[in-house]
Amino acid sequence: MSDNNTSTFQAGQTGLVVRIPEAEPAVRAWRARFDPSARAGVPAHVTVLFPFLDERRTDPDVRSALADVLGRHHAFDLRFESCGRFPGTLFLRPAPDAPLRRLTESVAARWPEAPPYGGRFTEVVPHLTVVDGQDDAVLDKAEADLSGALPVISRVTSVDLMAYDGTAWRLRESFALRG
Template sequence: MSPSAGSASKLRGPQETALLLPVPGAERAVAEHRRRLDSAAADGIPAHLTVLHPFVPLEALRARDHDRLEALFADEPPISYAGRRTGWFGGQVLYIALDDASPVRRLTEQVVAAFPDHPPYGGAIPLEDVMPHLTIGHDRPLSELLAAEHAVAAHLPVEDRLDHVELWSGPALAGRTSPKPWRHVRSYRLGTR
């Protein structure tokens, strides 16, 4: 299911990738707000926890990379997700905090150990400072984010069982002023060994 060289050449420009844990159980609480307040939702990306972004560019991923990811994720158990409160990064980013972020953080650490040339957020945030979270909105007027926080709080807690990691790909995120669709490329099951 990995893209062929022919399909990669049909895509315009370099294709970034991200490894994500989709959280479908959170959609009821956040979908309406993410559509307005989170550019990832405008790109077609579902509610999620980021394992690693940016990851290996799509055109550089090889079969051996997918095999390595399959083996890595097969050794990690599914994750019980629970989010009972919202949180903020400054006044810029509103998110649902995880009750226990350590399983997601462990996945990030494992992927970075296997692919050391791809640190979280391009190295902008040290690995030890990465805080897994489910983004509701960012870089919008504070009044809009506060209204979303109030509405989302009425739907908490959010709970889900996360049993796979997804590879998503799309145009580079930096410097964009309008949505550009991303797409699901491949899934890797957790806990199959």
């Protein structure tokens, strides 16, 4: 859930994320400086689906359906051993990424009115954003710094629904994966 500037977040927006607390020691300082979502309260994460439905639509029926869709997926392990880049963005690359892709595909299939990233990209690439909206010199520095902190290993057991209240992103509910 990364944007170039926190003012682009809109009150009522929601997103589904997989928190990666094990990555925090390695990425916290970089994210605090160069990831608007971190400054707005989003922990280290891999996005499952953003934007999701407007928060007013995430009623008990939607939350029950989310629990059902997500609960069909098994918990899984991830390793972050390397960095990747998009233009202006440095991220940690999860492996394997297939379980994350399946989570995104299943939620997007259930709610086709909420395509990943608003339909801006033809392919969704699971990633943990570390630096966003910076030049290559900053990305190079961050990548060099992170090299000594990798790999990061994480067990994924849930997906979180987060909502932006106009000031910060807040956890609304956590949905358990199977096992």
